[in-house]
Amino acid sequence: MGDLIDLAAIETAAGHIAGEVVRTPTVPSPGLTALLGAPVLLKLEQLQRAGSFKPRGVLAKLATLSGAERSAGLVAVSGGNHGLAVAEVAGAAGVPAVVVMPENAPARSIAGARAAGADVRLTPDIPAAFALAGELQAAGSTLVHPFDDPVVVAAQGTVGLELARDGMALGEPPTDVLVSIGGGGLLSGVATAVRALLPDPRVWGVETVGAEAMSAALAAGGPTPVTITSSITTLSAPSASQLTYDHVRARVHEVLVVSDADAVAGSVELAEHAGVWAEPAAGCLVAGARRVLDRHPDARLALVICGANADVADVLRPAG
Template identity: 65%
Template structure:
């Protein structure tokens, strides 16, 4: 289990390389949901998502030999962008493996940062190729199954604990492979032990909820349009954190995640990707369970999407 000391150490290590993103109340979301809402704006992070934190933490922990060998990442989008950009900043050669379904903008940004981009037919194939490249000598920077990465992502929770209003009761966090929620939950358990942490996945990307139902990590079929949440399985490390520290994991359909993007734009003035849009339907479910008196924290994890993508999804689902 990752503890507060590892997260504090990661915070000191990565501070010169990442942004301490704003933690701010959102009157618009408060009016929409009917309770006070505090947002942690990781969409304003370097590379457009929280992933820069874990990537920086891992890269800064490498030995000289590992740095010289180069690194490889497997990603549905944001982790690959983050590794490519942070590796270039730290003068480390990077290879990024993505499925062809990853957003075109994500693929382009990874290449523009100088990474060697490898494409596969699906996320399962991407993980297989990434592991093969690691066996051939590259240093794997796993998107979630790595203590250094989890500690880096946990700095989001550390900042939230320090900067949010004291009456915060419930925090909602998106889950792909579980690195972000593992780190945030560990930080909040240490700094704000009374705060409940809730996870949210999209239907067709349900690796953590399936693991919790099965008593451990299991492979899941992937069909969600939200590629940045589409891990084929969680790890034992992230499962253990979620099983111990997370209140529950909620699953919402893709169309509600896209509607959440529209609502975040309208009511919070935030341009977010569906991996963050899914927070709003999950928040409504949390409120139905905990009742009045809640003060929600929403970790707006990323904003790496385009107008064309969001409007295309909205048209597909008939959303206004």
């Protein structure tokens, strides 16, 4: 097992991004509490700049780059949110950026990345996007990886840092924290933070069928390529990394897998019962929460609402 990040790394990342990100709220959800029959906290990271947690990692990474690395221009590969974050952060900093996305990435993310000034290149699928990004890196661009980077993982852990501190301040910290998984950077960072700060929490990852990179890695004993069939592009990493696999194996209680349809239904339930518009990558947590409560009826839940970069059509398309 490689070196794992710790709370000190997350606190260092918090210093790098202070004043550059929204300090998003953690709030009780009476509607979801009534729906699920258990106390529910929501970490509202969909209110973050660029509509997801991703700018945290991008800003922290940018802070560590040399002038030469910035001048070479950034390249990012993304199912949507990471690319949009790189485009916005790079554009604001005057750094050129190429963002590679699959053709089925959310239209909002593609349009937003272009509006921020990035050179957006579309590929047939996410494995092809990773391949093209690798070629651009080999040609000299500076890669900002969405999850295979300890700086990025530590910065995503600031979500968990805030969640844990807010949960303690509210008087009844969560016993169970649910985080969706693409490549596992957010889950790795959040698990590190909440396990350091909360009293023995269970941390659960949630994937969708056909985007099971972390489940496959856990079953195989290490990262392994997976075939992507899920319609939820923001969770569709072609494999976990050794870095995220090591964190999840050490610090996550279990990874749950739900269907695309359940993830979409969860987005609708978040809108109807919590007044929160969130993409299916966050909606999957509602289905995951039901599974947790089946096993632990006395749980107090916290759901990390990771992003909101989905149009109505994007949400409804996978439902069939």
